[in-house]
Amino acid sequence: MKDTSESKDQQLTVALRIRPLSDAEQEEGASIVAHRVDDQMVVLMDPMEDPDDILRANRSREKTYMFDVAFDFTATQEEVYRATTKGLIEGLISGYNATVFAYGPTGCGKTYTMLGTDKEPGIYVQTLNDLFRAIEETSDDMQYSVSMSYLEIYNEMIRDLLNPSSGFLDLREDSKGEIQVAGITEVSTINAREIMELLMKGNKQHRREPTGANQTPPLAKTPRLQVIAAAAEPL
Numbered sequence: 024m025k026d027t028s029e030s031k032d033q034q035l036t037v038a039l040r041i042r043p044l045s046d047a048e049q050e051e052g053a054s055i056v057a058h059r060v061d062d063q064m065v066v067l068m069d070p071m072e073d074p075d076d077i078l079r080a081n082r083s084r085e086k087t088y089m090f091d092v093a094f095d096f097t098a099t100q101e102e103v104y105r106a107t108t109k110g111l112i113e114g115l116i117s118g119y120n121a122t123v124f125a126y127g128p129t130g131c132g133k134t135y136t137m138l139g140t141d142k143e144p145g146i147y148v149q150t151l152n153d154l155f156r157a158i159e160e161t162s163d164d165m166q167y168s169v170s171m172s173y174l175e176i177y178n179e180m181i182r183d184l185l186n187p188s189s190g191f192l193d194l195r196e197d198s199k200g201e202i203q204v205a206g207i208t209e210v211s212t213i214n215a216r217e218i219m220e221l222l223m224k225g226n227k228q229h230r231r232e233p234t235g236a237n238q239t240p241p242l243a244k245t246p247r248l249q250v251i252a253a254a255a256e257p258l
């Protein structure tokens with residue numbers, strides 16, 4: 024969700040991030056075909072386009088897409104966090120639910136955006152820092168319980184990344200009509216560092232494509248959706 028007051032009512036925000044070419048892609052002479060036109064518009068160039076081919080002149084398959092927010096490879100982790108997630112913290116500590124997830128083919132930058140590196144921390148770290156700061160600031164009036172679970176959906180199968188030995192888990196509706204992942208591990212946590220340790224542990228468990236995909240990200244792979252749920256509920 025965007026960090027602007029008028030977007031508070033908006034239920035869903037879709038952001039697109041274009042990652043830089045990897046060294047291997049540059050060595051192969053690859054070029055970027057996705058171009059951010061402004062903060063919402065992205066143009067996908069036709070990779071087969073040949074300006075000298077007069078038979079195909081004016082038949083470009085160039086396509087334009089609109090998003091709530093679009094980032095190119097110059098966007099910093101901080102900018103992405105601010106525009107997509109920071110605005111959710113206030114609702115979260117008031118008892119509202121929020122979900123942030125990254126979606127895309129293998130090697131497109133989901134882990135980089137969500138987890139990041141020590142020098143360039145991603146959305147998880149920045150969210151946890153702000154969340155625990157907000158909890159601290161309101162701790163005179165409120166008490167919170169924070170818990171987390173970490174799961175992976177791969178080929179429509181759900182696995183618990185904090186307890187992968189539990190096998191595939193089912194989705195069930197509880198007595199309140201809410202959809203739950205039956206048997207998922209839920210860890211009560213007390214600070215951002217502990218959550219990060221659990222995230223690192225869970226991340227090691229997620230499936231990688233057998234092709235060593237991170238060196239040469241293929242464009243069409245079975246999408247894997249990684250979901251993290253962290254709840255801070257007024258007691």
Ligand SMILES: Nc1ncnc2c1ncn2[C@@H]1O[C@H](COP(=O)(O)OP(=O)(O)OP(=O)(O)O)[C@@H](O)[C@H]1O
Pocket residue numbers: 041042043045096127128129130131132133134135136231232236237247
């Ligand atoms: N915005 C970015 N800036 C710099 N490097 C990036 C960016 N996005 C991705 N990368 C790099 O591209 C590579 C692939 O990214 P990443 O591992 O995040 O992909 P992924 O979508 O999580 O892949 P998988 O689904 O296989 O886990 C990594 O080496 C990562 O550091």
